[in-house]
Amino acid sequence: MPQGLQIGPVAAGRALAGELLRQRGFLFPWVPVALGIGIGGYFALPVEPGGGAELVLGGLAATAGAAALRGGALSGPVLWLLAMIAAGGALAAWRAQFVAAPVLEWRYYGPVTGRIVGMDRSASDALRLTLDRVHLADVAPSRTPARVRISLHGDQGATTPVAGLTVMTTAHLSPPAGPVEPGGFDFQRHAWFARLGAVGYTRVPVVALRPPDPGATRVFRARMALSDRVRGVLAGDTGAFAAAVMAGDRSGLSREVTETLRRTNLAHLLAISGLHMGLVAGFVYAALRLAGAAVPYTALRWPVRSVAALVAVAAGAGYLMLSGGSIATERAFVMAAVALVALVFDRRAITFRALAMAALVVLVLRPEALLSPGFQMSFAATTALVAVFGGLRGRARLRSRLLRGVMAVVVSSSVAGLATAPVGAAHFNTMAHYGLAANLLAVPLMGMLVMPAGVVAVVLMPLGLEALALTVMGWGLDVILFIARTVASWPGAVGHVPAPGEWVLPLFAAGGLSLALWQGPLRWLGLVPLLVAGGLWTQVDRPGILIDDRGALVGVLGENGRALSRAKGAGFVAQVWLENDGSGREQAAAAALWPAQGRVRHLTGKRRAEAATCAQGEILVLNHDPPGDPGCEVFSPRRLHGLGAVAITRDATGLHIRSARAVAGRRLWNDAEIRAARLWRAQ
Known part of the structure; x- marks a missing residue:
């Protein structure tokens, strides 16, 4: 050779x-x-x-x-x-x-008893309860889910759901549903790691059986008590916003407010993350350090900076506990704690090492967090900020403190917005065109008025004087809501993008991490995966035909967008399909595009299914099983039960069928046989 x-x-x-x-x-x-x-x-x-x-x-x-x-x-x-x-x-x-726990394997209707361990709101703006210690009639304990989630519809009577209350109702329950299209968000996997074995709804008033449990739900009850105190002073959307910021309780937020904040890229103000944790810990640290320095005795004899830093860590830990401990909050607390402890030992506070420690803590405790939008957006923003401000360190400085503060807000908002834009667009299919403007106006208010007032309010609560600080906090939140509604009303405030392919986000992550973490000129090779990811996204090809897993809805992609077979019903599925197409159209408008005659037909109802016929080459979708063979490609509940949601493309070689179950594979969270074998071994 x-x-x-x-x-x-x-x-x-x-x-x-x-x-x-x-x-x-x-x-x-x-x-x-x-x-x-x-x-x-x-x-x-x-x-x-x-x-x-x-x-x-x-x-x-x-x-x-x-x-x-x-x-x-x-x-x-x-x-x-x-x-x-x-x-x-x-x-x-x-x-x-x-986290293995039983999952309901059939549809259930009957009495449901359980203890309230979570409250939030559904996509339809209904109050939703998460229950543990579940009891279902005629269901063995070994087959009863560890947790169920029930949306409350209709008149709920006089019972007010509170944390720890044991309640009973009559509800419709079903197993967690799979993706609404192949490769889509896998709710079954999400529910598995949340130990959520069934979801459903009730129109029957919830009845209290036993008073709140003072033991296992102590933290949850403390959060709800804080939320009630806040909303007792601040009413309406302002109070719900304040409760979300201080206690992580979003059960009072209206869908209109949530959507408005999302349209202006201000929804991160609801998530207790780095901004909130940094403001709380920073305010406590600064206040204690100033107070210690103002007293000659403590200033000369005590290590004021170290004491202030350690108390700020304790304040951050308390905020983490009261906020509910989301992924973003855990990351923010670890970083804040590392930064404050670094101050005690005269070390540089914000570094990639601190960020890496935060990521390790989250991934070791909850590996499934890697797939969540919260984890991805939180660490994308923080990585970009550490990289950019690290690069700016030691460069020319502005003499004016005011200008430095303004530039810090502009740079941080711009960098965080650019870093999280691909992740947010990939998960939510929208881009807030005026998000930077909204953040430049709202974030300073959050830092200078809202969060400091919130900290003071918590300090004053034991004295019953929290209304003084909460009123000031409410002024700031009212202005933020005004900014959000104003910016959201601007023409073209929101753009829509199609869902990317499975390799787009990993390529974006690889490129961004290379640019941020690698040392030397080879870091610029990170631009290659970024460009490839962008190219793949622009060439994404949406399925020509989509069928939901029960045969209740069909969507056909045409020149004018996706036409839906129904103007009402299966609303969540319709919304996700249209969002993944990058369409801002409503379901009714998409249904108006459905052709009277076409190669894809959708029939609903048992009688129509029994009489259904079709010609060779047609696709017939039914929400009831036909008695025989109608004579064409048929998708009915019997067939869809084994396929899940279906995506179909048609070309010269024929039909190409892609099913949600085939894409998701056979995993613990979606396969009863595998689940039964593993749970049997565990017992």
Whole structure:
């Protein structure tokens, strides 16, 4: 073999080793990235791995980690990478087993008893209760879900749902539904990790059976008590907004307010995240430090800065507990705690190491968080902010404090908005065109007025004087709501984009992380996956025909957009289909496009199904099973039960059918046989 062919790999290995040596001291932030790759790999599997997969992967991680300790400049980092990937897969597999709980396998109608452990609002703006300690009539405890979620419709009588109250009602329950189209959001997976075994609704008034449990729901009751105190002073949307910010309670928020904030990219003000945690901890730290410095005795004898930092950590922990502990809040608290402890030891506060620690804590505790919009948007924004402000550190500074503050708000809002825009558009199919303007007006109010007043209100609550501070807080929130409604009313405030393919977000993440974390000129190679992701998104091809999993709705894509077979009914499915198309059209408008005659027909009702006939080459969709073969391609409940939602494309070679169940694979959360085998072993 010619010598030149042998030099190539050697030279490449030396170059790679040299590049890794230049990254020495900067590789720790890649640890949660590798962990995330392993977690993502587990969730991407088409079939649930066999029992003991977490032990095998854990053994591989330990072996690779041990070898990495003796590895060289090149082999060491590579082995650590493999160890963390295997550890991520092991964590995800273990977590999926750990949260295992029964899932309702049939439709149920009857008495439901349980304890209220959660309250929020559904997409139809109905109050929704999450119950544990569930009892269903004639259902064995071993088959009863650990938790159920019930939407309350109709007149609910005199009973007011409160945290910890044991209630009874008569409800319709069903198993968590699968994706409404192949490759869509998998609610079954989300419900599995929330230990939610059934969802449904009731039109029967909820009846209180036992008073609130003072034990296990203590934190939840404290949150709701705080929310009630806030809404007792501030009424309407303002009070609901304040309760969401202070206690993480969104049950009082109207759909109109939520949608308005989303249309202006201000919905992040509802999520207790880095902004809120930073403001609370920062306000407590600054107030205590100023108070300590104002007293000569403490200023000269006490380590005021360290004491203020540690008290601010405690305040952040309390806020984390009262807020409900969402993913964004956990990330924000870990970063704030690391930053404040760094101040105690005179170290730099905000670094990629702090961000990596926050990501590790979240992923180790809840690996499934990797797939959530909250995790992705929170860490995308924070990574971009740390990278940009780290790059600006030491550059030319403005002398005016006012100008520095204004520029900080402009830069942070712009950077966070750009970093989260692809993630938000991919998950929610919308882009707020005037979001930057809304944030530049609203965020300073949040920082200078709303959150400081909220902290003061909590301090004054034991004295019964919280109304003074909450009134000031309400003024700020009223202005923010005015800004949101004004900006949302501007023409073209919201744009719509189609749902991207499965590789788009991972490519965006790879490119963004390379630009932010890699050291040296090779970081600019991160632009390649970003450009590829953008190109793939622009070329996304939506399915020509969509059929929901019960045969209740059909959508056909035409020149004027997607035509829907019904103007009412299956509203959630219709909304998701149209959003994924990048269409802002309402269901009724899409139904007006449905052709009177076409190759796709949709018939509803048992009698029409019994008399249905069709010609060869047609597609017939029914919401009841026909007695025989109508003579064409038929999709009825019997067939759809094994397929789930269906996407069909037609070309010269014929029909190409893609089912939601085939795409989702056979996993713990969607396959009764696998679930039964694993739960039997666990028992």
